[in-house]
Amino acid sequence: MAALASAWRLPRLPNGHGALHLTFGLALLSASLWLIAATRRHRWRAPLSRPLRFPLEGTWYVVQGGGRLLNHHAPVPEQRGALDLVGTRTRRGHDLAAYAAYGRPVRSPCDGRVISAADTVRDQRPGEISYQPPYGNHVFVDTGREIVKLGHLRPGSVTVAQGDTVRAGQLLGEVGNSGNTTEPHLHLHxxxxxLGLDLDLEFTGIPGPLHRDRTIHAA
Structure with a gap:
């Protein structure tokens, strides 16, 4: 909107080539809008073998997701299709309980075997960063075709161990703030x-691409 308002004024400014500048401005704006749309609908051409069950209930906001430029996971090969999900109606601050995501149940998005689980990494204060271990408390599930990773879980909440067999919908733990994170959220890829796989359009009952800035309502 700011770009359009500025371009609209150009023909009335002195000593300017209004029509030329206006055309250039509109072309630049159109290119920017196209780039955003294309990034939101980006596909890695590596689909999942079958759709996942969304691991959370209620309303969630995609703070990271989609293609390059919109997703800070994209440069990391294994995480290039990753999602970061935060709760809505969050009160910011240093109190973990003020964050709507904190303590919410996390359920298995698939059937499979647990190949890694951690439950003892402490939660950190919101706004502070601990780079290692990157996933913090986590559960990694091998479906036989791909590995599904869920990270940043609350310490003491993980209900499974390495070697366990899990079913889609089974409780795995709770959202926490452990690992490389600045606020309570669930990391999923x-x-x-x-190589990270394309998660867009791959959750049962949730249509459309899961890009950054999208709100999800899950049963």
Whole structure:
């Protein structure tokens, strides 16, 4: 809107080539809008073998997701299709309980075998960063075709251990703030042969691409 308002004024400014500048401004704006739309609908051309069950209930906001430029996970090969999900109606601050995501149940998005689980990494204060271990408390599930990873869980909440068999919908733990995170949220991605897979349009009952700035209502 700011770009359009500025371009609209150009023809009335002295010593300017109004029509030329206006055309250039509109072309630049159109290109920017196209780039945002294309990034939101980006596909890695590596789909999941079957749709996942959304692991959370209620209303969630995609703070990271989609293609390059909109998703800070994109440069990391195994995380390139990752999602970061935060709760809505959050009160900011240093109190973990003020965050709507904190303590919410996390359920398995798939059937499979647990190949890694951690439950003893402490939560950190919101706004502070602990880079290691990156996933903090976590559960990694091998479906036989891909590995689904859920991270930043609350210490003491993880209900499974390495070697356990899990079913879609089974309780795995609760959202926490452990690992490389600045506020309570759930990190979720799937990978195959070390490359992140495309999670867009792959959750049962949730249509459309899961890009940054989207709000999800899950049963």
């Amino acid at each position: 799937a990978e195959r042969d070390g």
